[in-house]
């Protein structure tokens with residue numbers, strides 16, 4: 001019999017019962033936030049059902065929070081509906097006895113930054129959250145997936161999820177990434193290769209030399225973007241880097257339990273003879289710094305490339321979507337992508353707001369600063385750390401001072417301009433170089449035009465005032 | 477959950493691929509703590525211009541499709557965010573069935589959990605239905621029992637659906653209630669886990 005994949009192992013270890021095609025899967029960790037939970041708690045109340053495992057649930061406030069004045073708590077939230085939503089979460093978790101990192105608590109931040117940072121995210125776990133970028137936690141070799149609100153209610157009530165088994169897709173990236181090329185570029189290149197529906201029905205395991213070489217934070221960026229390839233979850237097998245990252249964090253196992261946990265975690269890898277339903281291989285050396293030109297994350301182009309011609313697409317609905325995208329983005333087919341002048345730069349989101357991301361952006365800002373170059377006068381550039389603890393770390397390293405001196409705004413943690421539910425958003429027609437994960441129409445604000453890219457590329461764009469290849473930017 | 481058995485209704489064609497949940501219901505409508513009332517935000521940026529006026533050319537604004545209960549959409553419908561507000565908004569608008577050649581996983585699940593039927597057909601079948609829906613007669617029949625979609629021309633296509641999902645939809649069953657029948661197994665699982673992975677019980 002063939003061996004098991006990493007996904008198979010986690011799956012098998014969590015199946016409680018089979019109900020037709022659906023398994024009832026035990027959930028080890030449930031992360032919740034204000035936007036996708038009020039209707040779930042209301043449902044529980046209506047049915048008189050308690051929360052089964054408040055101790056395996058953690059709540060944060062992230063989507064709605066303004067990125068200034070958080071010390072005031074919910075009172076900093078001007079929008080009445082948003083404030084009500086945050087207050088509702090506060091009441092719901094208090095009633096249920098769920099731990100909650102409130103606004104202003106340094107441990108609070110974007111849910112997918114907080115879980116790993118606290119050591120809650122661990123290999124071999126099943127993790128869910130009412131947010132599609134839960135795939136981030138797969139970087140630790142945990143089966144982590146986004147769920148809808150009905151499923152949030154189901155997990156709160158039963159600590160299980162009903163689900164049919166997914167297919168196994170392995171994406172192997174061989175070789176080494178070139179200088180100036182990051183996990184973000186790798187992820188965008190993968191989505192460009194397999195498409196936004198390429199992973200539908202599958203869980204993607206990332207493997208290969210270039211993936212192993214990524215830091216834990218790079219792996220989180222890669223897994224974060226898995227959902228943009230249509231797969232609910234991405235996985236990287238845990239290794240010493242994983243264990244080193246977890247060790248000593250507040251919720252990491254301690255003492256004898258640590259050794260027990262590590263030996264358990266070490267069983268989570270794909271057996272050499274495991275069968276995958278599909279395999280995709282890329283060569284890291286072929287990946288250039290990558291940006292998006294359109295309104296779907298699969299609309300990618302190398303920074304040295306040109307905006308594509310809609311006629312070059314295969315199907316009528318793809319051609320229609322590309323034509324619409326170019327019109328929306330205000331771009332012309334055949335134009336070099338570096339001609340796109342930016343108005344706003346956003347460095348943040350659960351994709352790229354960890355300390356290494358901020359360091360990478362700061363490195364570019366500093367190199368430019370030493371040449372006497374600041375953020376271009378027509379650009380509004382903002383840096384939003386992923387959590388209060390990331391903010392504290394960056395400030396201890398002096399990154400905030402460097403960003404400010406270069407003309408960047410240094411903000412307080414939250415989802416910020418990733419989705420523009422809070423006051424940070426684009427005005428119609430504004431073009432944004434963004435380290436976030438979605439370039440959908442209106443995602444960052446109605447009529448806003450988003451180009452996804454890495455933190456270093458976004459910092460370079462802030463200074464150049466247009467999309468620019470960070471590799472040439474750093475040597476001129 | 478509302479049961480879904482058979483639907484005779486108007487079908488509206490939306491011939492775009494990769495329609496994401498941000499487009500189905502933009503974020504400004506996610507601040508609600510209710511499930512109801514989201515129809516006003518459905519496809520907001522498609523339906524309304526910057527001044528909040530209806531765009532006359534958008535399919536659901538055209539008189540013949542205003543009362544549509546079936547949406548025929550391009551491939552990979554519902555990609556992006558996990559927001560369940562997307563099916564809630566569709567249902568609040570009156571749409572209880574979406575037909576496409578493919579759905580994003582989370583959206584697909586969210587639909588089924590709310591009694592909205594996602595029908596997957598082959599690309600050429602979806603295209604044929606899309607063409608018919610553009611014509612004068614666009615009242616279609618979707619029958620879950622026989623797993624078929626019938627167009628006014630008489631064209632009939634069969635779709636696949638997981639038998640348990642089908643059963644739950646037909647009966648309008650509550651998934652939580654079903655799962656709680658397995659509560660003893662969950663208890664046992666938790667006891668075993670506490671022994672094998674004590675660090676998770678801190």
Ligand code: SF4
Pocket residue numbers: 062063110111112131133349350351414415418419436437
């Ligand atoms: S940063 Fe963006 S993608 Fe991540 S959780 Fe927040 S809104 Fe979602």
